[in-house]
Amino acid sequence: MKWKLAARSEKMNPSVLREILKVTERPGIISLAGGLPSPRTFPVSAFAQACADVLGAQGEAALQYAASEGYAPLRQAVADMLPWDVDPEQVLITTGSQQGLDLVAKVLLDPGSQVLVETPTYLGALQAFGPMEPQAVAVASDDEGVLPDDLQAKAGGGDARFVYLLPNFQNPTGRTMTEARRAAVVAAARQSGLPIVEDNPYGELWFDQAPPLPLTARHPQGCIYLGSFSKVLAPGLRLGFLVAPKSIFPKLLQAKQAADLHSPIFNQRMVHEVMKDGFLDRHVPTIRALYKRQRDVMVDALRKEMAGLDVQFRVPAGGMFLWLRLPAGIDTVKLLPLAVERGVAFVPGAPFYADADTADARTMRLSFVTASEDQLRTAIAALADTVREQLAHAAAARTQELLAASPT
Amino acid sequence: MKWKLAARSEKMNPSVLREILKVTERPGIISLAGGLPSPRTFPVSAFAQACADVLGAQGEAALQYAASEGYAPLRQAVADMLPWDVDPEQVLITTGSQQGLDLVAKVLLDPGSQVLVETPTYLGALQAFGPMEPQAVAVASDDEGVLPDDLQAKAGGGDARFVYLLPNFQNPTGRTMTEARRAAVVAAARQSGLPIVEDNPYGELWFDQAPPLPLTARHPQGCIYLGSFSKVLAPGLRLGFLVAPKSIFPKLLQAKQAADLHSPIFNQRMVHEVMKDGFLDRHVPTIRALYKRQRDVMVDALRKEMAGLDVQFRVPAGGMFLWLRLPAGIDTVKLLPLAVERGVAFVPGAPFYADADTADARTMRLSFVTASEDQLRTAIAALADTVREQLAHAAAARTQELLAASPT
Numbered sequence: 110m111k112w113k114l115a116a117r118s119e120k121m122n123p124s125v126l127r128e129i130l131k132v133t134e135r136p137g138i139i140s141l142a143g144g145l146p147s148p149r150t151f152p153v154s155a156f157a158q159a160c161a162d163v164l165g166a167q168g169e170a171a172l173q174y175a176a177s178e179g180y181a182p183l184r185q186a187v188a189d190m191l192p193w194d195v196d197p198e199q200v201l202i203t204t205g206s207q208q209g210l211d212l213v214a215k216v217l218l219d220p221g222s223q224v225l226v227e228t229p230t231y232l233g234a235l236q237a238f239g240p241m242e243p244q245a246v247a248v249a250s251d252d253e254g255v256l257p258d259d260l261q262a263k264a265g266g267g268d269a270r271f272v273y274l275l276p277n278f279q280n281p282t283g284r285t286m287t288e289a290r291r292a293a294v295v296a297a298a299r300q301s302g303l304p305i306v307e308d309n310p311y312g313e314l315w316f317d318q319a320p321p322l323p324l325t326a327r328h329p330q331g332c333i334y335l336g337s338f339s340k341v342l343a344p345g346l347r348l349g350f351l352v353a354p355k356s357i358f359p360k361l362l363q364a365k366q367a368a369d370l371h372s373p374i375f376n377q378r379m380v381h382e383v384m385k386d387g388f389l390d391r392h393v394p395t396i397r398a399l400y401k402r403q404r405d406v407m408v409d410a411l412r413k414e415m416a417g418l419d420v421q422f423r424v425p426a427g428g429m430f431l432w433l434r435l436p437a438g439i440d441t442v443k444l445l446p447l448a449v450e451r452g453v454a455f456v457p458g459a460p461f462y463a464d465a466d467t468a469d470a471r472t473m474r475l476s477f478v479t480a481s482e483d484q485l486r487t488a489i490a491a492l493a494d495t496v497r498e499q500l501a502h503a504a505a506a507r508t509q510e511l512l513a514a515s516p517t
Numbered sequence: 518m519k520w521k522l523a524a525r526s527e528k529m530n531p532s533v534l535r536e537i538l539k540v541t542e543r544p545g546i547i548s549l550a551g552g553l554p555s556p557r558t559f560p561v562s563a564f565a566q567a568c569a570d571v572l573g574a575q576g577e578a579a580l581q582y583a584a585s586e587g588y589a590p591l592r593q594a595v596a597d598m599l600p601w602d603v604d605p606e607q608v609l610i611t612t613g614s615q616q617g618l619d620l621v622a623k624v625l626l627d628p629g630s631q632v633l634v635e636t637p638t639y640l641g642a643l644q645a646f647g648p649m650e651p652q653a654v655a656v657a658s659d660d661e662g663v664l665p666d667d668l669q670a671k672a673g674g675g676d677a678r679f680v681y682l683l684p685n686f687q688n689p690t691g692r693t694m695t696e697a698r699r700a701a702v703v704a705a706a707r708q709s710g711l712p713i714v715e716d717n718p719y720g721e722l723w724f725d726q727a728p729p730l731p732l733t734a735r736h737p738q739g740c741i742y743l744g745s746f747s748k749v750l751a752p753g754l755r756l757g758f759l760v761a762p763k764s765i766f767p768k769l770l771q772a773k774q775a776a777d778l779h780s781p782i783f784n785q786r787m788v789h790e791v792m793k794d795g796f797l798d799r800h801v802p803t804i805r806a807l808y809k810r811q812r813d814v815m816v817d818a819l820r821k822e823m824a825g826l827d828v829q830f831r832v833p834a835g836g837m838f839l840w841l842r843l844p845a846g847i848d849t850v851k852l853l854p855l856a857v858e859r860g861v862a863f864v865p866g867a868p869f870y871a872d873a874d875t876a877d878a879r880t881m882r883l884s885f886v887t888a889s890e891d892q893l894r895t896a897i898a899a900l901a902d903t904v905r906e907q908l909a910h911a912a913a914a915r916t917q918e919l920l921a922a923s924p925t
Contacts, residue, residue, distance in 0.1 A: 110738040112712055112765050113678060115627045115649065121771040145582055153576035160568035169556035172564070172751035204612050204755075204777040211776050215648050219523045220628075236775040240623050241523065270521060304520055330518040343580035347612075347781040357520050363529040367644040368619050369612040373755040373781055 117240045135449070139488040141475040142454040144280065144429060147403075150396045151343045152383065159382035167378060175374035177366040178202070179350070183381040187336070187350050190389070193326035199352050201361055204372045206310055206337040206349030210237035212364045213306050213333055216357065217270045218243040225263050225272035227255055229461030229472075231280045231308065234273055245463040248272065252423065254286030257297040264301035271304040271333075277312040277320045278428025281461045281474035285426055288321040295327045303331075310337040310349075313393050315427035316401040330354050333361075338380055340429075341393050346376045400429065400478050403485065407431060407477040410489035418496060429478045432458070435496055438503045440470040448495045453488040525648045543857070547896040549883040550862040552688065552837060555811075558804045559751045560791065567790035575786060583782035585774040586610070587758070591789040595744070595758050598797070601734035607760050609769055612780045614718055614745040614757030618645035620772045621714055621741055624765065625678045626651040633671050633680035635663055637869030637880070639688045639716065642681055653871040656680065660831065662694030665705040672709035679712040679741075685720040685728045686836025689869045689882035693834055696729040703735045711739075718745040718757075721801050723835035724809040738762050741769075746788055748837075749801050754784045808837065808886050811893065815839060815885040818897035826904060837886045840866070843904055846911045848878040856903045861896040 163171050178184065179202025187202075188195040203209045210233070218224060220242035226234070228247035235245060246269070249259040260272060274294070276286035286294070298305050307324045325332035329352075337349040353361050365371075408424055411433070419436040435441065441457035448455065458472025459465070480488060571579050586592065587610025595610075596603040611617045618641070626632060628650035634642070636655035643653060654677070657667040668680060682702070684694035694702070706713050715732045733740035745757040761769050773779075816832055819841070827844040843849065849865035856863065866880025867873070888896060 110712075110762070110764075111710065112625070112762075114765070114768060115623065115625055115630070115678075117627075118624045118768045118772075121624070121768050121775075143582070148577035148581055151577055151580040153572055153580065156576075156580070157569060157572040160572065161565060164561055164565040164568065168561035168564075169559055170753075172559040172561065172753040173556055174551070174553055174747075174752045204781075207775075208777045215523065216526045216529070217520070217523055219525075222523070233775070233778070236771075240772065240775060270523075302519065304518075339582075343783075344582045345578075345580040345782040347777060347779070354518070354520075356518075357522070360522065360526045360529050363644075364526075364648065367529075367615075367641070367648060368776070369616045369755060370641070371755070373612075373784055374753040375751075376781055376784070 117242050120239055120242070138449060138452055138454050139480050139484045139491075140454045141477070141480060141485075141488055142456045143476060143479055145476070145479045146340055146344060146429070147399060147478045150399060152388075152392055155383050155388065156343070156379065159379045163375065163378045163382055171375045171378045173374070175371050175377075177362055177371045179372065180374060180377040180381060183377050186381060186384055187352075191334075191352065192322060193329060195352055196355075199355060199358055201351050201353065201358065201365060202372050202377055203349045203351055203365065204369055205339060205344070205347040206308065206335045206351075207233055207237060208365075208368065209335040209349055209351040210234050210308075211368065212351070212361050213271070214238045214241040214243070215364045216360045217304070219268075219270075221268070223267045223269040225260065225269055225303070226463050227274060227279065228463050228467060229281055229458060230273065230463060231275060232461055234308065235463060238273075243270070247463045247467065252284065253290040254284065255294060257290070257293040260294060260303075261297040261301050264297070264303035269303060271306045272298070273306045273308065274324065275308045276324060277309055278314060278425055278430070280311070280428075281430055281456070281458065282432040283423065283425030283428055283430045284432075285320050291321055291324055291327065295324055298331055299328060305332040306335065307332050308335045310335075310340055311428040313341050314397060314400055314429065316397060316404065317426065320427065325352065333357075341389055341396065342380060342383065346380060348372060348376055348380055397427075400427075403477045403482065404431070406482045406485045407475065407489060410486050414490045414493035415496070418493070418500075429476050431475045431477055433473050433475055434469065435471045435473070436500060437471065439496060439499055441473045442470065444495060444499060447499065448492055451491040451495050453491040453495075455492070525650050528647055528650070546857060546860055546862050547888050547892045547899075548862045549885070549888060549893075549896055550864045551884060551887055553884070553887045554748055554752060554837070555807060555886045558807060560796075560800055563791050563796065564751070564787065567787045571783065571786045571790055579783045579786045581782070583779050583785075585770055585779045587780065588782060588785040588789060591785050594789060594792055595760075599742075599760065600730060601737060603760055604763075607763060607766055609759050609761065609766070609773060610780050610785055611757045611759055611773065612777055613747060613752070613755040614716065614743045614759075615641055615645060616773075616776065617743040617757055617759040618642050618716075619776065620759070620769050621679075622646045622649040622651070623772045624768045625712070627676075629676070631675045631677040633668065633677055633711070634871050635682060635687065636871050636875060637689055637866060638681065638871060639683060640869055642716065643871060646681075651678070655871045655875065660692065661698040662692065663702060665698070665701040668702060668711075669705040669709050672705070672711035677711055679714050680706065681714045681716065682732065683716045684732060685717055686722060686833055686838070688719070688836075689838055689864070689866065690840040691831065691833030691836055691838045692840075693728050699729055699732055699735065703732055706739055707736060713740040714743065715740050716743045718743075718748055719836040721749050722805060722808055722837065724805060724812065725834065728835065733760065741765075749797055749804065750788060750791065754788060756780060756784055756788055805835075808835075811885045811890065812839070814890045814893045815883065815897060818894050822898045822901035823904070826901070826908075837884050839883045839885055841881050841883055842877065843879045843881070844908060845879065847904060847907055849881040850878065852903060852907060855907065856900055859899040859903050861899040861903075863900070
């Protein structure tokens with residue numbers, strides 16, 4: 110029996126990351142690889158209470174089919190918590206913010222059209238856009254975010270449908286777009302008429318001060334905003350949301366309805382129940398404090414263990430990830446199995462680049478939130494040992510080559 | 518701000534059904550329109566216990582990210598409950614079986630390729646397939662199901678990728694494919710090499726005897742099977758599953774990962790917990806008994822209230838729906854607002870036809886499971902009154918026309 114597949118299926122290959130990460134699932138490995146929130150932050154007892162309350166008071170409604178738009182009080186709560194004027198009618202509850210990416214791709218991307226992305230960028234976004242067969246075009250960036258000039262040039266250069274941006278504590282780099290850059294990026298988008306899809310799963314996880322206002326707050330008619338409950342409550346419920354201009358909301362809603370009818374109403378009512386009475390205002394600061402301590406532990410360990418090595422990283426001001434660049438000669442894809450032998454796993458940086466040719470093989474993404482403080486110290490020490498060993502091997506190999514090439 | 522939409526978005530128009538049904542949401546209307554299971558069948562207290570158990574014993578795991586394939590014990594439970602040899606590695610847990618349709622479309626349908634469907638068929642499937650821009654081709658059918666000859670002719674006539682079939686208590690017609698027809702349809706599919714996508718949300722809801730074996734059980738390498746927990750437990754959790762041959766499973770899995778990473782693991786663990794110890798074997802018979810009583814009430818009411826009218830229907834042997842054909846001269850789309858005035862809502866049949874030209878304007882779908890027995894009797898009486906009134910109006914109008922046309 111031969112199945113004829115759609116052309117787009119040919120491009121659906123096992124996620125490089127997924128294959129790489131399989132090796133990290135061995136028992137005894139300290140993983141800095143996953144994008145998993147610390148389970149210590151999950152409000153298990155608040156959820157238990159909310160389950161009991163929802164099933165007790167609204168059991169039948171919580172288990173029945175529901176509106177594709179989402180649970181009205183939850184849409185209202187989302188509108189209320191965002192820092193610009195949002196009508197609940199613009200809020201669509203999604204099955205995780207990953208689904209928001211799928212819906213946006215369906216509604217906006219034709220085969221051969223362009224989607225502009227930061228490079229590196231969130232791998233899951235590239236995977237969500239892929240089935241609609243766009244061309245991903247990398248926009249140049251520096252420490253402050255994408256470069257407005259390059260954005261504008263690429264907005265006008267082809268059939269670009271939108272630029273996908275993660276302004277806060279970006280996955281994978283941990284970078285945050287500055288206030289000045291946000292203003293300039295929005296100006297460039299306005300001028301070129303290029304829509305922005307703004308993904309903000311980590312924005313609440315700031316350590317010392319809140320990041321600048323979202324891009325969408327500055328240009329609501331030109332942006333679709335994606336948010337998530339995964340990092341402030343728990344990812345296992347798969348609840349996110351998008352906020353879209355009213356002109357395109359109906360198309361996103363119809364795509365949503367076709368995709369899964371609606372997100373689980375039980376989960377929506379439970380999250381609404383948990384969020385009541387300002388729960389997030391009390392809960393999220395505890396996550397921030399924990400993640401800040403963990404970041405400090407990782408940064409201290411890197412400074413101590415990597416001393417003398419040519420490693421580069423920026424200290425993230427929030428979120429979950431630190432982006433590390435290792436000395437010349439190190440390829441992190443090749444380094445990974447050696448690190449795993451020493452009991453530590455990370456994600457090599459290369460898969461996060463939309464264009465494999467520009468991928469920086471010296472980079473890796475480290476999560477500082479899943480492992481414990483002791484594990485972080487142990488893992489960074491093991492990683493430094495692996496790097497030093499690799500550099501020594503490379504130096505020895507070069508000496509061998511030189512000897513072999515020299516006249517005997 | 519002008520958004521350039523993907524070509525497929527042009528085809529995403531507000532569901533006709535959705536617009537029609539808005540009118541039915543007025544208070545005081547007895548709705549026979551929705552496909553909503555009776556909330557009396559939701560095992561609320563079993564879910565409450567399962568929530569408490571899952572959060573108590575596995576709280577962190579139930580709230581964390583999880584595997585895209587689904588929760589392994591639930592995949593095993595699905596494999597165990599199906600009546601053919603299924604490896605749990607072939608089972609993908611989906612966000613409702615609606616998502617299974619979305620994934621199948623992404624993996625198998627190219628723009629301009631063909632998807633063969635029964636006519637009428639499940640509207641949500643047409644909506645899920647639509648964004649991949651196939652051509653929907655109707656296969657002729659009779660009371661036993663699709664006609665194997667026509668299936669084979671259309672399988673070979675163009676770029677057909679699969680035939681979508683609901684063999685049990687079909688939505689919207691309530692029809693069940695006979696044993697002989699299943700054998701012939703599978704033979705035709707084998708011979709033409711045409712894959713079958715078999716959707717079976719209602720199969721467990723039989724009244725007197727279980728329906729014949731699924732098509733997939735007869736031809737597992739040539740079929741994708743879609744199942745759902747919505748009708749045997751509750752739709753508000755949005756959990757379904759698909760079973761696919763191992764050759765194409767990886768593509769479906771990758772499409773799933775890109776669509777929403779995974780279905781809510783909390784819901785998966787909860788459903789697994791509820792299903793333990795043979796719960797469905799005790800619970801599902803109570804649903805069957807309730808729905809059978811409700812069907813009987815509707816059928817009795819139709820026979821009584823519609824006596825003397827040229828109405829046609831088959832008595833469904835299971836499921837949730839009865840398909841009614843009204844006398845010549847009635848257009849059910851036009852009848853709906855009049856019925857709503859009399860306090861009853863239904864779904865006109867026309868939107869369920871893939872090809873609007875072949876739509877039978879005299880048909881409607883009635884759900885016998887959501888309303889109570891008393892409501893069913895009241896609703897059918899009101900519907901009969903509406904039909905009689907319409908026929909009288911039509912007769913009067915014809916008399917007027919004749920009078921106007923006759924020489925004065």
